[in-house]
Amino acid sequence: MSGPDRGTGPGPGPGPSMLRRLLRAxxxxxxxxxLAQIADRLGFDRAEAADLAAYWVRKGRLRREEIGTVDCSGCFFASRGCTTCPDDSAAPRPALVALTPVRRPGPGTPAP
Incomplete structure (x- = not known):
């Protein structure tokens, strides 16, 4: 069987099983x-995997954390001739984005 519910083949969009597979991964x-490695392992398009991950972030099942700073002056690579950051100091700086699962408490476990 193919289609969006199986996560393979053409279809109108991601199905429920694709969402569950990504969260489980x-x-x-x-x-x-x-995310890139997980998408590749599951055979998902990376852009579609990013959309699926954004869904789980909105639902509170994945936590999105930007690691880094908007100021390159403290970056290790700034002193090594990095050319990644734009010259305009007001421009946003690249940051590492981490997606981590939010563990739900089990039965009988108090919520934090």
């Missing part, structure tokens, strides 16, 4: 495994 991911 994040929950079971190896340390350091990111």
């Amino acid at each position: 994040f929950e079971e991911a190896a340390p350091g495994e990111g």
Whole structure:
């Protein structure tokens, strides 16, 4: 069977099983495994995987954290001739984005 509910083949958009597969992959991911690696492993288009991850962020099942700073002056690479950041100091700086699963408490476990 193909189609959006199976996560394969053409269809109008991501189906429920694709959403569940992506969330499960994040929950079971190896340390350091990111969205790109998970998308590749699942055979998902990376842009579509990003949309699926954004859904889980909105639902509170994944936490999105930007690691870094908007000021390059404290960056290790700034002193090494990095050319990644634009010259305009008001422009946003690149940051590492981490997506981590939010663990739901089990039965009988008090919520934090």
